[in-house]
Amino acid sequence: xxxxxxxxxxxxxxxxxxxxxxxxxxxxxxxxxxKTYENGLDAIEAIENDxxxxxxxxxxxxxxxxxxxxxxxxxxxxLVTVPFILNTGHLEQARRTxxxxxxxxxxxxxxxxxxxIKAIVxxxxxxxxxxxxxxxxxxxxxx
Numbered sequence: 001x002x003x004x005x006x007x008x009x010x011x012x013x014x015x016x017x018x019x020x021x022x023x024x025x026x027x028x029x030x031x032x033x034x035k036t037y038e039n040g041l042d043a044i045e046a047i048e049n050d051x052x053x054x055x056x057x058x059x060x061x062x063x064x065x066x067x068x069x070x071x072x073x074x075x076x077x078x079l080v081t082v083p084f085i086l087n088t089g090h091l092e093q094a095r096r097t098x099x100x101x102x103x104x105x106x107x108x109x110x111x112x113x114x115x116x117i118k119a120i121v122x123x124x125x126x127x128x129x130x131x132x133x134x135x136x137x138x139x140x141x142x143x
Contacts, residue, residue: 006031006053006125012043012069013058013087022056025117040064044072052082054121056108059088059095067099074103083124087112 009031011022019036026034035050037043040057041064047055055073057066066086073079086099089110096107106124108117 008033008035008050008052009054009056010035010037010043010047010050010052011056012037012040012061012066014038014061015058018058022117025114026054026056026121028114029118029121040066040069040072044069047073047079047082048076051078054083054085054125056085056087056121059086059090059099067102070099070102070104083127085120085124 006029009026011019011026011034013019013022013036016038019038023034023036031053035043035046035052037046039061043055043057044064046052047069055069057069059066066088070084070086073082073084080103083105084103085106085108086104087108087110088095091107091109099107105127106120108120
């Protein structure tokens with residue numbers, strides 16, 4: 001998928017500067033539209049209605065955490081294949097294991113630069129084809 005234009009990305013973080021920065025980076029990667037939200041609760045309706053090509057969410061947020069948002073997305077059969085990147089400064093093994101079990105596609109460690117986010121976004125978009133991804137997430141949900 002590298003080099004292709006992507007349609008919609010949803011970015012969720014309680015830091016407005018972060019939202020603006022990531023939106024600029026995603027435009028440079030090739031996303032046509034980026035919707036930003038300051039918490040998962042505000043984002044979930046847009047994700048359910050718009051079925052974005054990608055979701056990037058901070059883990060630690062008020063109202064609804066990134067892991068809670070991930071669980072909502074993975075519980076929706078229409079969204080199970082949407083690549084989901086969790087962004088965090090805390091990548092302890094227990095957190096990584098929980099996120100993997102819940103169906104995260106990739107992690108983006110803070111702080112990061114443009115090369116980091118580009119590599120992770122492109123890898124998330126290319127990781128597995130849709131049929132394989134659906135099978136993988138179905139197995140994760142069953143465990």
